[in-house]
Amino acid sequence: MQRIFFCLLVIITIRAEAQYAPSAKDSIYSHRLGELRQIEIVLPELYATDTAHYDVWYVIDGEWNTRTFTNILSFLTAIKLIPEVIVVGIPNRYVNGFNLRDRDFTPTRWKDVDSSGGADNFIAFFEKELIPYINQKYRVSGENGIFGASFGGVFGFYAMLQRPAMFRFYTLGDPAFRFDDQYLVRLAAQQLNSVPFHNTVLHIGGRTGFSYGDMARDKMDSVLKANSPSGLRWHSELYDNETHISSVFKSNYDGLKYAYLGYQTRNANYIPTGGIVVKGHPIRLFLPTNYADIRYTSDGSLPGRNSTLADDHVITDDPSSIRAISFSPSGRYDRELQKKPKTGDYLAPKKTPRNSRRLDMQSKPVDGQLSGVVTIPRDGYYVFQLTPSEGTQLYFNDSLWAQYDPAEGHTRQVVILPLRKGNYSFKLLHPAKKAGDPALDFGLYYSENGQDDWWRNPLLRW
Secondary structure (H helix, E strand, O other): OHHHHHHHHHHHHHHHHOOEOOOEEEEEEEOOOOEEEEEEEEOEOOOOOOOOOEEEEEEEOHHHHHHHHHHHHHHHHHOOOOOOOEEEEEOOOEEOOEEOHHHHHOOOOEOOEOOOOOHHHHHHHHHHHHHHHHHHHOOEEEEEEEEEEOHHHHHHHHHHHHOOOOOOEEEEEOOOOOHHHHHHHHHHHHHHHHOOOOOEEEEEEEEOOHHHHHOOHHHHHHHHHHHOOOOEEEEEEEEOOOOOOOHHHHHHHHHHHHHOOOOOOOOOOOEOOEEEEEOOOOEEEEOOOOOOEEEEEOOOOOOOOOOEEOOOEEEEOOHHHOEEEEEOOOOOOOEEOOOOOEEEOOEOOOOOOOOOOEOOOOOOOEOOEEEEEEEEOOOEEEEEEEOOOOOOEEEEOOEEEEEOEOOOEOOOEEEEEEEOOEEEEEEEEOOOOOOOOOOOOOEEEEEOOOOOOHHHOEEEEO
């Protein structure tokens, strides 16, 4: 088991490192700032050969944060938790060894910070120069995100208040909201509930303990709770045993996950995905709640964001009354789960040819086909599970119950059927695999009551 885990970890790590092309250096002269600004572009590995359009994430303090951000991004895209994006790193400008981040990131002149107060010019640089330049040069989706930490988090929050539509996603690492006697806290209290947000996503990460109050995070959290309009979806995260610098890593990771919450479940369905449920004989209907915000109702009404949060499964003998929606902070991946079993009655065996092949656990496919007769030993629920590739079809009792759907790709299909004791015709077609196709992983299982761990009781495997 340890060897398998190690191999999987190596594979994921290698794949993660290969998700993005090496960074490319570029520059743009800013008339707003009166200076040449260096930028760093990181493109998805397949950008040169595909035609996709990508979200763009702008990473300030780029000389420190771009590599960390891209490494975390690579891992999350490799495990399909978020989509691939374009990264634009913006290193700070230095004059005679002096870092001008204090000038660019802060919204007001403050006696405790030299050369502060240039955030409005830096916003104009993004809005009028940098973003149009990137939009013209690359295939972009039109939706942007920004990551900033400490004073960079101050800039990100200030930009959100001043230009809420400039970015869809705002991810801030341990932002220094104490700046200028908590200027942003006061500004947010005055303006937040009147800002025209539309599915804007804000994630703030930072430290617990003394720093929570020292950075005025506690004050900002209170303002957000009291004043956030419905168009702003936000989450505040606190980390134990972290420093001002180390919390940036977790803020990157959690901020990207929160921004794209719902991406992983964008094609999710109930499990079982199809079949028949008998009234009076309820089954356990699973919902894919692993890192998802799925809300459901059991009276047939449309769920909302405040409906009951799904907790792994529901017990029902009427799947038609269950409705569930996977919500996303951005609204982009909001989707009602569709496939599920229907209500009906037991299936009865049909007469099968006397010379038909009898299938059991030792049966092997021939030329990509497994066909014959399956003997059902007792009345009850039976579950068919498979991972289809192009051309896969499952017939049982002369009816088609599962097949490859190009819209859903290799999504696992699970069909539950109530069967009477007897012999049933069975045919599973699974043509030769193409490169990249997953294994079929087919199984037929017996369920004691539709609510048990049916996968522990196989009758047939391929």
